[in-house]
Amino acid sequence: MKTPSLYSKEVMKHFKHPKNVGVIKNADGVGRVGNMTCGDIMELYIKVGKNKKGKEIISDIKFQTFGCVVALAVSSMLTEIAKGKTLEEAMKITNKDILNKAGKVPMIKIHCSVLAADALHEAIYNYLEKNKRTIPENLQKEHERIKSSLKQVEETHKEFTEFEEKILEK
């Protein structure tokens, strides 16, 4: 008898063959987020280009994560969802959208799935801030929440996050 999987086929597919893993050296925006529950860190990099209508889009996207099966799989899924989207569309991508694509995720692992959308929104925030652009109010609020939780993660799991940071810098 086949043992039922804890994860959906989609999660396992992205875990085994994650897409867009790595660093964009000259990224236009970088999002760094930390998971309060486990202390895992994720970084996401975006390049911003323009589509045929002249709208800014996410032309390239990569991520690095120290997270588990779910964190890795949903990050990979997020990069596929976000690539080619306009910044406005990308700002609207939620954890729920990613979980809908992911399918079955155990309750105990739901906290691992929230990093990806947060990291994307942080990367867009970083891009807008660097370019002295107007930051929508909801993105500003989200940034404050994510920044404060990253600070707490870095304080609570100091040794762990410093180690992760050194590895990510390589």
Ligand code: FES
């Ligand atoms: Fe840390 Fe899943 S246990 S992201």
